[in-house]
Amino acid sequence: MNESNTSAPPWYLGRLAGFDIESTGVSPVRDRIVTACVVQCGGGQPVASATWMADPGVEIPEQAAAVHGITTERARAEGRPAPEVVEQVVTALTATVAAGVPVVAMNAAYDLTMLDREARRHGVQPLTEVAGGDLRVVDPFVLDKHVDPYRSGRRTLTDLCRHYQVPLDGAHDAAADALAACRVAWRIASTHGEIGKATLDELHEMQVGWAREQAESLAKYFRNTPGKEDRAKSVRGDWPLIPQQRKEGQ
Template sequence: MSWHLGRLAGFDTETTGVDVETDRIVTACIVEVGGNTPPLTANWLLNPGVDIPEAASAVHGISTEKAKTDGQDAAEAIAELVAGLTQVVLAGTPLVIMNAPFDLTILDREARRCGVQPLTEVVGDELHVVDPRVLDKKVDTYRKGKRTLTDLCRHYGVKLDGAHSADGDAIATCRVAWRLGSQYPRLAELAVPELHKAQVEWHAEWAADFQEHLRKKDAKAVVDGCWPLRPVGGEG
């Protein structure tokens, strides 16, 4: 059975900003869907321990006051997140993450900050990720326009409930992955480990091409080609 017809686990975070090295997770969701099994959803609201900028609150709707009042201790929540993802990964379920280098990297840095063993150190080579952003760029490379989750949902005819909420985005990401697997047999026919390895190569190729394009105007432009996780210290 093709990977897109089996169980999928969507993962998404909403954060204090877009710097994976310094920003913090505010909300997170792990949702398991498909495989002829009822959905399972787990949500977290964290107290990140820092003020949430108004610009970030405007996106996900969580204010500093709400996070302080209702949010879980960050270290406790990060430990639960890593444990939850570990359980999913070791069960053989692929993680479906839109723009995986963001969410996996910020989780990795949060874990290290909180003294929690990072996910990749726990599960090692068992980690298999499906990233609709990478897949879409591979199968429809020259399509013009943006490729945010909202854009992909529109393009593939996927319903997006509660955009920029962790649970809404996680579910929609799984739906887009299912559409991609359904629409493109060359993706569906790959076993999950093969698909993961292919995405490493596809993202690196895209990054190199995009960097070359940018350097026509800026000789110092750099596009990170690491996927699905940016290594600590920017090495690799």
């Protein structure tokens, strides 16, 4: 871990790379990427956004299309082949990591796990293998639960934007969500010294521990709540990516 440099500006005042995926469903292991965005913002520079639409090669369920607005027909007509999209997204994120820019992703374990499985599915070298140990992730979901663990209500990106007074135009649009995640992370870091004053190395490691603790707390809640006991088995504390399991299907 790098030593803190008190003369360096806080990480949240530098460049941030928001990352978001809209997909065919809620499983990061089984479902597929439909749209993705990597948006660089902050650091006194203009916003630079790259977006992709993929033909996932499978039907997009109506429930998913109702959320992000991309039907199977549209994805087939306008989307690029999934392997091409996955490779370009990995390349874009690799470039941000190489530049020392943190990847900001709401509920990062979902998006990064899906990108990882899609890469393996399509013969693309996964981000974690390309970036190695240089990947630094900032997850507004983990940060919010750490700084305000007892707040009632949901904690979707829309909810966090409302709570932290961050504009969100077009929820469930990958570009809008990626930019909003950066803004929420900025809000949290600018008002909580433990987070804002940490180096990216320190913050990444702290989030690994916080995510594990949060998962353990959620699993305990499910185990102790009548009718929800079985949900405890599916709670994972892996962060920022769920390791691949041998039994996973492609």
